[in-house]
Amino acid sequence: MTIKKIGPTTLERWVDSLIGQQRVFGAQAQGDKFAFAPLTQAARLRLDYDVAVTAPKAFLQPPCETLLRFGARGYESVLDTEPFVLFGVHPYDAVGILQMDTVFAEGQPDIHYLTRRAQATLVVCDVQNASPNVFAGCMNTAVLEEGGDVLLTRINDDYLVEGRSAKGEALMKALASEPEAEAGDLQFRKMVWDHNRQLLRRHELKVKPEDLPAMLDKSYDHPVWEEKSKRCFSCGSCNLVCPTCYCFNVREDVRWDLQNGERVRTWDGCMLTEFALVAGGHNFRRKKAERYRHRYYRKGKYLYDQHRQIACVGCGRCIGACVAKIANPVEVYNRLAEGPR
């Protein structure tokens, strides 16, 4: 695969040419924060952003999407088949997306996600500024060792652009005449990676991520669940900002003719009171503490048991989003590491 070295003007020209070819969603300033939004010109791209308010997974599993339309004559699935580029995804968010790829492909493959995913080109960009709560360095997600379609790394004023897939190479066609990165540049990139592994540690996890499942296995009755969850609003914010949370609810609404309508799915979260409410009015996680514990088990054990990956990428969004300040996974896991009290 190719690794090119380009200057800021070339980068801008390249991005502008991509905008003319397909939908590009890029990291941009939004008030005093950053967000992924449709990119209208390369100059608006902010690859120096610290964290995007909403994880870019939202472009693959939107907060609200129509799954199918139905009527008297049957139904028809709704699929998004238009190509698009997610430009400037941070490594930890890319890891989140790669995990969602696994989840939505297994069992009954989710055609809505997979179709949209097949149209997506993921341009990953190494982090330039750490956000206030990031701890990706502790979760081995500060750097994306493999995966994604293109990897951008800032080297002084220039960028190294690595094609990581056929799709990525195709996107880089316009850069064919640009110079290849030299050994010194690659050396520098390695330094950036090492630096980021240290930089993205605003909270320090005292256990290795791979030890979390065994630790959680022993912590089911730990007092921390009851203690912390007393303050829980059951607002689901920690779920909804999480790059690896993918749970959804499905609803139907009809038009005024009461015949034709849509089936819609929306984001859901296991911290919400009615998440586990089933037919007959039974709720199998009725208590706040049960829901609160479930989230940490889901991230640190249940998904690991299935896919051998810890479902926390250390973006730190939940820490910021929780009004009650009880959602910091590092704080909870460190507390468990101290032992049973």
Add this chain to the structure above:
Amino acid sequence: MDKPRVAIFDFACCEGCQLQIVNLEEELLDVLTLIQPVEWREALSDQSDTYDIAIVEGSITRPEDEEKLREIRAPAAILIALGACATMGGINKLKNNFAMDEVRAEVYGKDGSMPHLNTLPTRALDEVVKVDLKIHGCPINNREFAYILRCLALGKTPAIPNYPVCVECKMRGTVCRYEYNEICLGPVTRAGCNAPCPSAGFWCFGCRGYVDDPNVQAAREVMEHYGKTMDDLKSRLLLFGSGQEPTS
């Protein structure tokens, strides 16, 4: 099947919720395919004592209101409370923080003691009669009203959110007001409005009422973290939260 006869009534309120129904505008003709309005002050000159569904906005604030509401309830198979005044008393319940004599003197001065100005502590409809369904908000969200109407026509229970407004802020990518050290009632308030206030940079007033199990204690405990006091929180809860009963 005959279309259900629907009567819309109002008590103490600004009538902004029935105006929200009128605001469905081009969809009003669609509404008429499902129901037959027989009384609706803002849109119809007819009146009727026979109807299947009564939609009632406003809150109960005078002795004669109570009697009138019972009369409205009697023939109705279904009574729907429309908007915050009807579902929980709304801002009219601010009155309940004062003595009734004080309130009358404040509003009417020396005439305050005249008998026709008699007033009672504000009550939501379900503090007086049985309410079958509540449509929340100040004003109501008319998209939600339309959805509920279609559900009723299908004999289906409408899905009214029982989660906080925070969910809708997160779905919209709205930055939390607390990140700017501002008290917002979103974490204890029922969603369904699609969070227009925080998304416009303003805190949630709590106009849809509390979720079924609001963690008000947590709201108290987090004030310190944001450099706020209990009085700051109370001042925000006062508007829609004065003497608020469960809203489900």
